[in-house]
Amino acid sequence: MKTREEIFNILKQEFPQDVLEFQNIPTEPIITVNPLAIHRVCLFLRETAGLEFDTLMCLSGVDDANGEKTNDPDGSVTIKGGTLSVYYHLHSMKLDHKVTLRVSTPREDPEAESVESIWKCADWHEREAYDMIGIIFLHHPDLRRILMPYDWDAGYPLRKDYKNPEFYQGMKVPY
Amino acid sequence: MKSLLDQEFTDGNIVIAKTEDLLNWARLSSLWQLGFGLACCAIEMMATSASHYDFDRFGVIPRPSPRQADIIIISGTVTLKMATRIKRLFEQMPEPKYIISMGSCSNCGGPYWQHGYHVLKGIDRVIPVDVYVPGCPPRPEALLEGLLKLQEKVRNESLVKKTL
Numbered sequence: 001m002k003t004r005e006e007i008f009n010i011l012k013q014e015f016p017q018d019v020l021e022f023q024n025i026p027t028e029p030i031i032t033v034n035p036l037a038i039h040r041v042c043l044f045l046r047e048t049a050g051l052e053f054d055t056l057m058c059l060s061g062v063d064d065a066n067g068e069k070t071n072d073p074d075g076s077v078t079i080k081g082g083t084l085s086v087y088y089h090l091h092s093m094k095l096d097h098k099v100t101l102r103v104s105t106p107r108e109d110p111e112a113e114s115v116e117s118i119w120k121c122a123d124w125h126e127r128e129a130y131d132m133i134g135i136i137f138l139h140h141p142d143l144r145r146i147l148m149p150y151d152w153d154a155g156y157p158l159r160k161d162y163k164n165p166e167f168y169q170g171m172k173v174p175y
Numbered sequence: 176m177k178s179l180l181d182q183e184f185t186d187g188n189i190v191i192a193k194t195e196d197l198l199n200w201a202r203l204s205s206l207w208q209l210g211f212g213l214a215c216c217a218i219e220m221m222a223t224s225a226s227h228y229d230f231d232r233f234g235v236i237p238r239p240s241p242r243q244a245d246i247i248i249i250s251g252t253v254t255l256k257m258a259t260r261i262k263r264l265f266e267q268m269p270e271p272k273y274i275i276s277m278g279s280c281s282n283c284g285g286p287y288w289q290h291g292y293h294v295l296k297g298i299d300r301v302i303p304v305d306v307y308v309p310g311c312p313p314r315p316e317a318l319l320e321g322l323l324k325l326q327e328k329v330r331n332e333s334l335v336k337k338t339l
Contacts, residue, residue, distance in 0.1 A: 148293065149255065157292040157293065162292065168255050169255075169259060171255060171258055171300055171301060172296070173255070174296070175288045
């Protein structure tokens with residue numbers, strides 16, 4: 001069993017370029033990773049003796065809404081710049097330790113590498129993050145919408161500046 | 176008006192009734208429902224079908240196919256994705272067909288009326304509703320009353336005149 005600080009030090013040594021930051025938040029320490037290297041970091045976490053993260057407990061997309069906000073005349077908000085993030089909660093069944101990873105991608109070009117090849121359960125989690133937040137997971141085998149209809153073209157509903165469409169297939173959407 | 180079986184008969188072998196009344200009585204006494212549950216309201220609908228409330232005593236039996244169903248009870252939150260399916264199921268049901276909208280979600284969107292990006296704000300935007308049952312979710316008694324209201328509607332129908 002290792003503390004998160006120890007895990008961060010091991011990662012920093014192995015990936016000095018791609019493991020960016022360690023935030024020692026008391027409730028949940030977070031390690032920030034380069035979005036285009038997350039698959040390499042994750043494979044290392046799974047395969048290395050003493051780490052052995054065999055379980056991806058959860059993969060969540062988050063709209064940080066830290067860009068430049070402009071208020072539109074109709075009361076809605078448009079956000080430019082800032083980041084969209086993905087959080088990975090890992091657990092080792094064998095060694096009973098946990099770690100939280102984060103990748104932050106630019107809002108205008110939200111691309112992160114897929115970890116589907118490392119933990120199969122990431123398949124649907126990544127599809128959900130794509131469906132709701134709009135993060136593109138590179139090298140995902142089947143990146144389609146999972147909850148919204150396949151022909152939904154009004155954007156990603158859990159973004160903070162999402163705007164409801166007026167109609168979907170002839171059905172009025174707003175109340 | 177008393178229903179057919181409640182009326183007194185002087186002769187045991189002959190029942191005299193208007194064709195309309197007979198047909199309406201037959202139809203309202205066996206409103207087979209399309210087994211269609213969507214959310215928590217479906218739990219109450221199933222409770223209504225179970226022995227304690229016994230939907231079957233009103234002739235309501237769940238059918239697995241829209242071809243054999245007379246009513247569809249929209250019991251729960253209707254997402255935009257499901258709405259297109261509901262419309263198709265409704266179109267597959269043979270006439271005459273009826274719709275009970277059960278619960279706040281299918282009546283008007285319910286708690287999802289403002290921020291429910293995926294929720295249809297009332298099933299009546301897609302198919303014509305006969306009876307709205309309010310509640311979140313409605314008790315089985317409320318659904319039973321909704322069915323009685325629908326039976327009342329069927330009882331007053333006419334073969335030649337369209338009733339509203």
